[in-house]
Amino acid sequence: MFWDQKIETIDRVALERLQLERLRETVSRVADRVPFYRQKFAELGLKPGSIRSLADLRRLPFTTSADLRATYPAGLLAVPPDEVLRLHTSSGTTGKPKAIFFSRADVESAADLCARSFVMAGVTKKDVFQNMMTYGLFTGALMTHYGAEKVGCLVIPAGPGNSERQVLLMQDFRTTFVHLTPSYALYLADFMEKKGVKPRRDLALRKAFVGAEPYTEETRRKIEEGLGLDVYNSYGLSEMNGPGVAFECEQKQGMHLWEDHFVIEIIDPQTGEPAPEGKPGELVMTTLCREAMPLLRYRTRDITSVILEPCSCGRTHRRLRRITGRSDDMLIVRGVNIYPQQIERVLMATRGIGRNYLIRLEGLDEMTVYVELAEAGFDGQVEHLVKMQSQIAEKLRAEILVKPRIELVPPATLPVTEGKAKRVIDNRKL
Amino acid sequence: MNTVKLVAVFAENKPGQAARITGILARANINIRCITMASSGAYGVMKLLVTEPDLACQSLKHEGFAATLMDVIAVEMADKPGALHAVADCLARNHVNVENTSGFVANRHAILVVEVQDVARACEVLQKQGMRVLSQKETLAI
Secondary structure, eight states: OOSSHHHHTOOHHHHHHHHHHHHHHHHHHHHHHOHHHHHHHHHHTOOGGGOOSGGGGGGSOOBOHHHHHHTTTTTTOOSOGGGEEEEEEEOOSSSSOEEEEEEHHHHHHHHHHHHHHHHHTTOOTTOEEEEOSOOSSSHHHHHHHHHHHHHTOEEEOOOSOOHHHHHHHHHHHTOOEEEEOHHHHHHHHHHHHHHTOOHHHHOOOOEEEEESSOOOHHHHHHHHHHHTSEEEEEEEEGGGTEEEEEEEOTTOSSEEEOTTTEEEEEEOTTTOSBOOTTOOEEEEEEESSOSSSOOSSEEEEEEEOEEOSOOTTOOOSOEEOOOOEETTTOEEETTEEEOHHHHHHHHHTSTTEEEEEEEEEEETTEEEEEEEEOGGGOOSOHHHHHHHHHHHHHHHHHHHSSOOEEEEEOTTOSOOOSSSOOOEEEEEOO | OOOEEEEEEEEESSTTHHHHHHHHHHHTTOOEEEEEEEEETTEEEEEEEESOHHHHHHHHHHTTOEEEEEEEEEEEEOSSTTHHHHHHHHHHHTTOOEEEEEEEEETTEEEEEEEESOHHHHHHHHHHTTOEEEOHHHHHHO
8 A cells, every 4th residue: 555656665766866856956955045054065075066977975964963062052054034834843862952953844844754654554544543652842742643644534632641541542533553652552562461462352552653762672562462562663763753764564574664755874873984785774864855954964873784685565755774773872791792671682582570670880891781570480489580680691791701690680670662662771980 | 188378478577577466367357377587787578378278368469569379288197206307307308398397286286387498399298108198278277
């Protein structure tokens, strides 16, 4: 199923021609209207007219989240303030937020990309959408809300939390698809199990769009099992409209990135040079249709790679592999680079433990991983628990080359966050 | 085959946990006949012989504890020197390995609560030796 078949299946040559045309237009517009970029171009001795091919993209300056903070609140605005229709901020945990502005056309295209993304996964106007992302400054809920309305779905703006009410809404309004974070999805699955709600028997759920935090294939399977539906991996970031940037089609084999709206690069985060084709690196994105706040070569900090093979669904827009981490989240423990997702992958594949975990770093590189004992993992024998701890530690050592201490804690005792999960506490005195 | 159910509860090794567990059982009006605790670092496992094991297990789970029921055997012994040896010797001769074990004496009855891999076999060899392996009801009636 297509929302906009013509553009979704456009041939690569035409797509790249469209990208170049839009890139040149974007570059000349920011050179005209955004002092920040004008100055960067001057420093690089770059004339907007000298961008003649997509390969020239590399000559443009990067934009970082630090640049967004430094130009806060409105330093990157490319339209007069009265053309701005919407302000969102990006979830900054420390310091100033990043302000993202949208014109009327920007809101429209963000919603359109969300509609494309939903229809791509088989959503129709008959569907009932319960949106469990946070409404407010965060883009996650509002953009998908608009997108689902465009498709013609009944939209229930539930927001996250209050699981009792979520289940009630699902039952009473026969919700067929949801949008939520992986940590809340796992929490909700646990909640339903405890309350004796059997999703396949009691609910009409078919699909979940899960994103906003990186997660693993094992987590996808756990959510699918726990909520009785298909999980579609969903990628977006506020700086690039929010959700709807790259979502999965019904094949569930990587996320189609809408290349008529964004041109992407994968780079080595250390050197800024392109990563070898198809190999993982940091995703860098340039907006092609943004009016209010175009961004050139934005450093997403997200680690992924491009799938080179075409998809059997017929869409020509290339696919991204699951985000494996954020270059910001990387921990360095005893000189080894570790992504929390590597630890998660091991834990999710281990029987007898729950879905929540916490990594604590203390002293001089002492790493402790707290995992919740699952009810099914407990047979009353202390010896078996001790054995399970050492097996987990050993599996982790094989994956991350550092052997952490494993602490088993009772079920549902680790802090649960209903938004973005905080998995790492770093109290090291280095 | 006579077996007895023990309730096993996983708990953090910190002050107040035993009080929480026993409080839950007290509120459910469950009597505890025998208890053992084993700790390993940051956590421990408490095992309880109680009047209503199913209700106890449910109540603990309801309060968020990881709890499970275990099948063990309860052997009645004479309350005199050599009685425990007779049981241990019987199991040894039949190559039955004894895991966690505890015992109590009540109303002049000595009861040994034994965890073994193969409950049925342990039961059989003890009974063959003329020992009294108690049912749940008999154990709780003592």
